[in-house]
Amino acid sequence: xxxxxxxxxxxxxxEREASVKLGLLRRSPGLWLTLAIALVVGLYPALTGNVAxxxxxxxxxxxxxxxSSLNILLGYTGYVSFGHVVFFGLGGYVGMFLLSRGMGxxxxxxxxxxxxxxxxxxxxxxxxxxxxAYFALATIGINEAMRAFINNFAPFGGxxxxxxxxxIYTGYGGAGQALWLTYYVLLGLAIVSLVLSxxxxxxxxxxxxxxxxxxxxxxxxxGVITPNAKTWAYILSAIIPGIxxxxxxxxxxxxxPNDAFRLHFSIEMLVMVMLGGQGTVLGPMLGAAGYQGxxxxxxxSPLFKDVQLAVAGGLLLLIVLFIPAGAVxxxxxxxxxxxxxxx
Amino acid sequence: MxxxxxxxxxxxxxxxxxxxxxxxxxxxQIMGLLGxxxxxxxxxxxxxxxxxxxxxGHVIFRGHDLKGLKPYHIARMGMARTxxxxxxxxxxxxxxxxxxxxxxxxxxxxxAEAAQIADDIMQFVGLAERARQLAGSLNVAQKKRLxxxxxxxxxxxxxxxxxxxxxxxxxxxxxxxxxxxxxxDQGVTIIMIEHVMHATMKLCDQLVVLDYGKQLAAxxxxxxxxxxxxxxxxxxxxxxxxxxxxDAA
Numbered sequence: 001x002x003x004x005x006x007x008x009x010x011x012x013x014x015e016r017e018a019s020v021k022l023g024l025l026r027r028s029p030g031l032w033l034t035l036a037i038a039l040v041v042g043l044y045p046a047l048t049g050n051v052a053x054x055x056x057x058x059x060x061x062x063x064x065x066x067x068s069s070l071n072i073l074l075g076y077t078g079y080v081s082f083g084h085v086v087f088f089g090l091g092g093y094v095g096m097f098l099l100s101r102g103m104g105x106x107x108x109x110x111x112x113x114x115x116x117x118x119x120x121x122x123x124x125x126x127x128x129x130x131x132x133a134y135f136a137l138a139t140i141g142i143n144e145a146m147r148a149f150i151n152n153f154a155p156f157g158g159x160x161x162x163x164x165x166x167x168i169y170t171g172y173g174g175a176g177q178a179l180w181l182t183y184y185v186l187l188g189l190a191i192v193s194l195v196l197s198x199x200x201x202x203x204x205x206x207x208x209x210x211x212x213x214x215x216x217x218x219x220x221x222x223g224v225i226t227p228n229a230k231t232w233a234y235i236l237s238a239i240i241p242g243i244x245x246x247x248x249x250x251x252x253x254x255x256x257p258n259d260a261f262r263l264h265f266s267i268e269m270l271v272m273v274m275l276g277g278q279g280t281v282l283g284p285m286l287g288a289a290g291y292q293g294x295x296x297x298x299x300x301s302p303l304f305k306d307v308q309l310a311v312a313g314g315l316l317l318l319i320v321l322f323i324p325a326g327a328v329x330x331x332x333x334x335x336x337x338x339x340x341x342x343x
Numbered sequence: 344m345x346x347x348x349x350x351x352x353x354x355x356x357x358x359x360x361x362x363x364x365x366x367x368x369x370x371x372q373i374m375g376l377l378g379x380x381x382x383x384x385x386x387x388x389x390x391x392x393x394x395x396x397x398x399x400g401h402v403i404f405r406g407h408d409l410k411g412l413k414p415y416h417i418a419r420m421g422m423a424r425t426x427x428x429x430x431x432x433x434x435x436x437x438x439x440x441x442x443x444x445x446x447x448x449x450x451x452x453x454x455a456e457a458a459q460i461a462d463d464i465m466q467f468v469g470l471a472e473r474a475r476q477l478a479g480s481l482n483v484a485q486k487k488r489l490x491x492x493x494x495x496x497x498x499x500x501x502x503x504x505x506x507x508x509x510x511x512x513x514x515x516x517x518x519x520x521x522x523x524x525x526x527x528d529q530g531v532t533i534i535m536i537e538h539v540m541h542a543t544m545k546l547c548d549q550l551v552v553l554d555y556g557k558q559l560a561a562x563x564x565x566x567x568x569x570x571x572x573x574x575x576x577x578x579x580x581x582x583x584x585x586x587x588x589x590d591a592a
Contacts, residue, residue: 202454203454204453204454207442207443207446208443208446208447210434210435210439211432211435211443211447213434214434215432218430218432219432220415221394221414221424221426222418222423222444222447222448222497223415223418223419223444223449223451223497224443225415226415279434
């Protein structure tokens with residue numbers, strides 16, 4: 001193979017090289033802004049010591065970690081998963097099973113994440129060849145199948161699920177301490193999910209995912225090994241939800257099939273990602289916090305408390321119709337100058 | 344020979360899209376693929392780069408049989424193509440589009456290297472000013488150049504061009520013809536599907552003519568233009584054939 005001259009019509013100047021590097025640097029302030037918001041909100045309950053506020057922020061951080069993970073598949077790769085809660089549920093079950101057998105949280109929670117990652121790998125091989133609506137339908141089927149399976153799976157307690165002995169929390173400094181502990185771990189996981197999202201988005205792997213999102217056939221022709229890229233995206237989007245599931249049900253003290261595999265929670269995750277802006281790092285975080293804030297208002301309002309899910313559905317409809325890019329996506333489109341701050 | 348087609352046939356259900364196509368492309372040449380609409384030219388491209396598996400026959404690329412390989416394997420072996428109907432990655436910038444080619448093509452560059460290659464190639468095809476624009480916002484001529492840029496960024500051994508001249512005005516055609524010639528001069532072998540006859544005759548070293556999925560003729564532009572079957576099936580007009588022979592000469 002003979003060496004080919006480059007297509008450069010002129011030599012690469014030092015200036016241009018600098019502009020490439022500067023371009024990479026310029027994209028970072030948005031990450032720092034995102035993490036700063038997460039940290040300020042996340043540490044606020046710790047500084048005030050207010051337990052009620054902590055529970056509100058706990059729900060928000062949980063949603064941030066889940067929405068941010070889902071965004072890797074939905075926002076970057078363009079695959080709509082309607083059953084993403086299956087990873088939350090499975091991670092929760094595996095974690096609770098191990099906790100009830102005496103394993104510590106530090107091993108049980110990662111084991112939950114690992115189990116979800118393995119499930120995503122196996123599912124990826126099976127259903128990621130489906131495109132569009134067919135993939136979305138398959139993910140719903142998997143969530144329902146998993147719920148039915150666990151309902152009849154004796155080691156996981158069947159329909160009654162698994163409950164933790166209250167004694168278990170003494171190992172973590174008592175129930176009160178254990179609640180704070182799970183809170184801090186969750187804050188850490190939310191931060192990790194945001195950093196992971198940013199790293200994926202700004203990597204070569206992420207560029208391949210976005211090529212798949214825009215035109216999967218064209219991506220293949222350009223050399224993106226689409227089955228591998230999609231499977232990795234699915235796995236990465238499943239691990240953190242698995243760990244979060246284990247953590248959530250550890251805090252909860254018990255797990256049942258109908259709590260672990262709530263299909264409407266999947267749809268709420270989609271609303272969060274779409275509301276904030278799919279395919280952005282900041283969007284799912286703002287969408288998750290915004291949606292949980294709204295939901296918190298709705299469930300405590302006498303007028304809306306019974307119809308809060310209908311509001312979520314209506315919200316999704318409005319977003320899809322009027323701002324399909326989501327809040328952050330809309331801002332990026334209309335204020336290109338702000339893009340560096342809105343990753 | 345960089346590419347050899349051995350008795351390629353492709354059928355979709357009852358429709359025989361290609362039957363018994365055999366030709367070889369020597370390294371460093373420009374091969375033109377001609378034929379009326381529906382003759383199977385794009386289908387043949389899809390067979391060559393692995394989008395479709397041939398029903399029968401073999402595609403040999405640089406000594407390797409491509410049987411069972413996917414488009415992404417073949418792309419990484421050094422084959423790149425453009426699409427007749429442009430397929431820009433709309434929500435990515437022009438530069439990112441070209442970077443995809445460099446990142447996942449034959450040389451598999453990392454992002455920083457790909458960014459530099461993209462800058463060079465955008466300069467080469469005349470898209471440098473559009474680098475930060477979203478690909479969806481380009482006009483048709485620019486999108487055609489983007490297709491070409493993405494394919495070039497992969498630094499291919501073999502480049503398949505599917506009607507890159509169609510829909511361009513005479514000035515744009517002249518620029519594109521010059522660009523294609525420069526790509527060939529850098530050692531890239533090219534197969535091009537084209538309807539713009541005068542340009543094809545001037546550019547191509549070899550021609551293959553398809554009609555209803557069959558190989559009607561093959562040879563130098565002068566031979567093909569003089570072929571009575573080609574005149575009847577495709578050119579339709581002996582006078583046009585004569586003027587094309589003048590071009591080829």
